[in-house]
Amino acid sequence: MSDPNTADCDSNLHASYYADGMQQVETELVENEQIAQSTYRLRVAAPTIAARAVPGQFVMIRLAGVNAPLIGRALAIYDIVNNDQGDPTWVDLVYLQKGAFTTPCSQSPVGTPVSLWGPLGNGFDPRPCDRLIMAVGGIGQTPMLLLGREANGAQAFGRPNGWAKDVELIYGARNEGLLAGVDDFRQAGFDVQLCTDDGSAGQQALVPAILEQRLQEIGDTASVRVVTCGPEIMMEKVAECCQKHHVDCQVSMETPMACGIGICFSCVAKVKQADGNWDYKRTCVEGPIFDAGKIDWS
Structure with a gap:
């Protein structure tokens, strides 16, 4: 049977972004530290996931042996760290302490057992450009570190890298502490x-206001690309700004997920089709990355 992760598997039965190739790992927290107000970064040893992941994908994670919450929590892959031999080994996740999983997780010491499965989702496209602008808000910076490193050639993920001459991050939050x-x-x-x-x-x-200012400063936006993640209203305004300036834009949707593998249909987004109508697409499998112009924000 062919590898479902390869491009030639894009069919109605086995698309490359389906969860067929995910790995489930039983591991433990190697690090779990606060990096900003109510914001934590955890690290787990998960080499089988680290070796397969591409920028923009996510994992589902839960505290092992804990029944509340019973289901996992979807977190974007923030970083992949190599061992001394240069092999992808550790996966870093950044999360905001605010719910039934993240609150106890923030209080869990190093050595706490966790279960995670992934990588999941479709990831960003490695579309060549002169300038990549990552416009993010809130906790939306989490999928961008790996993408930016791939774009400037600092890191590779088994696909083209070094496809942007310059990489910018526009990052907004309510206050400095966040x-x-x-x-x-x-x-x-x-x-x-x-x-x-x-x-x-x-x-x-x-x-969106800072992005508008930057695009006006750049002027010739033909080889500018924007990626965005954060509050939905922010992403909608970023998408409108990009459409106005005829800029290629992809969004990473943060729709809450339950199963993470496309079974429950709880994370659907309204996506425009070629005929002008819209259809529901599962953020966890057909996404979380979508072309901004195809999202129906209504």
Whole structure:
């Protein structure tokens, strides 16, 4: 039987983004540290997942042996860390402490057993461009570190890399304390622009306004590409801005997921079809990455 992860498996029965190739791992927390206000980064040893993942994919994770919550929580893959031999070994996830999984997880010490399965979802397309702009808000920075590193050629994931000349991050939050991982993005060589609702860091502005300003400054946007993740209203405004300037834009939808593998249909998004109508698509399998112009935001 052919590998369901290969492109020639894109059929009605086995599309490359289906969960056929996921791995389930029983492991434990190697690190679990606070990196911003109510925001934590955990690390687990999961080499079979780390070796398969591409930027934009996610995993489902739950505390092993805990029945509340019973189902896993979908978290974007934030980073993949190699061992001394250069082999992908550890998976980093960043999460906001606010619910039935993330609150006990934030209180769990190193060595706590966890279950995770993935990688899941379709991931971002490695579309060549001169300038990649990552426009994110809230906790939406989490899928962008790997994408930016792939774009500038610093990291490879078994597909083309080094496909952008410049990488920018526009990152917004309510206040300075909620900005998480900023140093990681700067150390990766990205141009980082911050904005906050209260002006405590960067400009006192919203992400779509900063993006509009940048696109006007650039002028010729023919080889600019935008990717976005964060609150839905922010992504909608980013999509409108990109449409106005004729800029290629992909969105990473943060629709809440239950199963993560396309069984329950709880995470559907309205996506426009070629005939102009829309249909429901599962964020966990047909997404979470969609072309911004195909999302019906109503």
